[in-house]
Amino acid sequence: MTESVLQVKELKLGISNGKHKIPIVNGVSFNLNKGETLGIVGESGCGKSLTSLALMGLLPPGIEWQDGDIKITEQSMKGVSHRVWRSVRGQKVAMIFQEPMSSLNPVFTIGNQIVEMIQSHNKMPKEEAKQHAIHMLKTLGIPRAEAVFNEYPHQLSGGMRQRVMIAMALSCNPDILIADEPTTALDVTIQAQILELMKDLQQKMDMSIILITHDLGVVAEMCDRVIVMYAGEIVEQSTVVELFDNPKHPYTKGLLASLPKIEERKEYLSSIKGVVPTAGNMPGGCRFAPRCTARHEKCDVKPVLRNYNDQSMVQCWLYSDN
Amino acid sequence: MLLSYIVKRIFHAILVVIVISLIVFFSIRLTGDPVAIMFGAGEPSQEAIDQLTAELGLDQPLHIQYGLFMKGLLTFDLGESFRSGIPVMTLIAERVWPTMLLAFGGMVVALLIAFPVGIISAIKRDTFLDFGGRVFSLIGISFPNFWLGIMLILIFAVNLQWLPASGFEGFKYLILPSITLGLILSGVLARLVRSSMLEVLNQQYIRTAESKGISKWVVILKHAFRNALLPTTTFIGLQFGALLGGTVIIEQVFAWPGIGRLIIDAINQRDYPVVQGGVVFLALVMVVVNLIVDLSYSLIDPRIKAGKGK
DSSP states (O other), X not given: OOOEEEEEEEEXXXXXXXXXXXXXXXEEXXXXXXXXXXXXXXXXXXXXXXXXXXXXXXXXXXXXXXXXXXXXXXXXXXXXXXXHHHHHBTTTEEEEOSOHHHHSOTTSOHHHHHHHHHHHXXXXXXXXXXXXXXXXXXXXXXXXHHHHXXXXXXXXOHHHHHHHHHHHHTTTOOSEEEEESTTTTSOHHXXXXXXXXXXXXXXXXXXXXXXXXXXXXXXXXXXXXXXXXXXXXXXXXXXXXXXHXXXXXXXXXXXXXXXXXXXXXXXXXXXXXXXXXXXXXXXXXXXXXGGOTTOOGGGGSOOOOEEEETTEEEOXXXXXXX | OHHHHHHHHHHHHHHHHHHHHHHHHHHHHXXXXXXXXXXXXXXXXXXXXXXXXXXXXXXSOXXXXXXXXXXXXXXXXXXXXXXXXXXXXXXXXXXXXXXXXXXXXHHHHHHHHHHHHHHHHHHTTTSHHHHHHHHHHHHHHHSOHHHHHHHHIIIIIIISOOSOOSOOSSHXXXXXXXXXXXXXXXXXXXXXXXXXXXXXXXXXXXXXXXXXXXXXXXXXXXXXXXXXHHHHHHHHHHHHHHXXXXXXXXXXXXXXXXXXXXXXXXXXXXXXXXXXXXHHHHHHHHHHHHHHHHHHHHHHOTTOOTTSOO
């Protein structure tokens, strides 16, 4: 059996409004295996970024962990101290963000920012940390790494900054890398380079990746398995091949239908009608029902996420016997 | 690059000094004739008045008087006091040290209070601590400094007798005036530090720093504070003028032998050369401080290169 590095069980994250708890992420469960790339896709506001921040213990102010558990390399993170979180961040789970332009501190050198991270997790002399940082920069294919070490973020291009971010994130050899829309802000050609690098490093370092994106092209390129999130819930979870060949949930079908295909000539791309309901105003039954083209009477009752076959799970009455 | 920038700034400084000198030159002459008060209560003869007026050079047309003042300025000769006959340069030189010491003391007090209050207010946003910090700022902003000075004298010098009330004979004498000056400034400054910190704490790079697993205080004091320092530094530079203005009043309250009191006394005596010299000197100090502040930007933020525009 494959080794699991991360288990998320019935995770509920949300805001509290006096007595009422309003979940934004509503009971999300998934596993991440060693060396695997798991994609999380969904519209903005579906809870994918919030879920990933919870994995770092970095929920924004006002958002609380309401229920469920997160196990990182077998360790339950529920209610652990700041100190424990600090030892997890960077060392077990590292994260890169969407905007390489604003993700690095403008007033410190690249070297300073990487060395700081290395030294916070490993007791080593500054010179050794520096050598390790330069080695990481070289690993990420950054030319003139020694010079870049002493440069400031504004002196580098967007693609280079994202490489620096990855070099920094990987500098403490994490088990899991969370990449939140890592290539969205980059040129298409640079995107491909960065994705290729990530794949390459993943194999070398035997690392698991959680890739958060709304770009299904990137998913097809990178992922082994995919989670589709809608309005704070997982509506479908399957292997990447199964997802593209045989999408089940009407929402997933809608997402795939909205992709332009090279062999088709269409005047308009198809889109999913309506908007995502807001956190306080979720429908009682299936959350996608108001926008669903396959809606029927059963949809007023909440469906559960269940196995469809050995490759996929879906949360929809269309695929349920009872 | 830097050199041409400094040259530009010196040119700028000369302009400022010319404008200030014009304003002070004419406005002090609106206060009345110095000769009239120099004779005190007596009834001088017209002859005596004319003689004294000529001695002081006040019989010359205004543009000639101004020309002489500017010519003196170029050779660092600000003339002599009408009253004492002591060269104005000497008077200023005697008074510079106490005023600078007071301004510096006030600034230190302001920073010592404003930085912690502002930072804690920001990271404990909307809590009791933040509320307390904001009330403190508001009090600092609303209190008139002379009133605060008098209250401090009343409490610490008169009632408790811990500190001297006035004069300048050592470090102990610096404490009350510095606190008076610093408290007032710290109110505005704490508010600015708070809002700058709040803005910076929302930046993406702060989340990056947190995700690295470094301690919370390193995130706040290194990553956030350094970035919040830029708007704060600009403000400190600008506030230096207010600080010097504040010393004028504080020096009066604490009988502090500084330039502010020198100028006030000179105004009361219509001692034109002293007023002109003192005000132009303070203007020059302001210009120099602002130049230093501008140059320090590039030390705080590597994206800013002095002279390349901001």
